[in-house]
Amino acid sequence: MTAVRDAEPADLKPLAHLWWTGWRDGHEGLLPDALKRLRTLESFEDRMAAALPKVRTLGPVGAPLGFHLLKDDELYQFYLAAEARGTGAAAVLMADAEARLAQAGVATAWLACAIGNARAARFYEKSGWTMARIETVPTETSEGLFPLEVWRYEKHLAG
Template sequence: MKHFVGSATETHIEQIFSIWEAGWHEAHAEIVPPSLRDLRTRASFKERALQNVADTYVAVGDDVVLGFCMVKENEVYQMYVSQHARGLGVAQSLMSEAESRIHSNGHHTAWLACAVGNERAARFYEKSGWVNAGKQVVDLDTSAGTFPLEVWRFEKSL
């Protein structure tokens, strides 16, 4: 699908958090603790999307957000593609942009956290040249404070 990747603006927020909420629940609802799932409300995705808009870029086709990615320092913090845009090269475009931004900010190694059990995402990362460096506990941001979760840490030399 023809699309372009560019910086997100507040006009994209509604589409971003809708993609994020749907994608997160699809990929994580069955593999994370119920207490974390309960904290991942529609309002929580909107709040986090607004807080991170400066770190977000979007893939847009026909004036519709097809996916988004958030980069913080050398971390691919979040990346989701809408269900109807999967398999069309959107994820590859977003990941390529993330790697480019991380490298241009002076980092030579990028990393990301993947929920243990999210096999579809793990396959995509490995196909994209990322290496599973093992498990680690990360503190996730939630409306109730931080939530420790064991994840797979993926890394890639840039």
């Protein structure tokens, strides 16, 4: 299994495409049309360009298989390419995310999961995360914040 590494400039476009594809795959039929209209490939490229210095990925440079992005005590984004599912890559990526959160002093981490995204929920639960509640989070879009009701998952990491 490839080691997790910092994202590099050559990863930008492939990571944005992976994110866009994964977002569409994981959220099809689950999210409001108003949000789906704002989630263009270009919007993912813009968001990835801004986030790239904080992104951790695995796979060859220029051909990433997945990534995570942390934001304070939140596992803010976690995506895996379809071709990497079932390979153990997700567990490796999750271990890296959790280790980095713990190293930052986070005792309890959280993540937002689209309500109805059963595949993601199963993975999070298998990884030791617990569904804490349903809550509304302000989701970033090109037109400002979009309130979205999500499943909030939490995991105790340290302390």
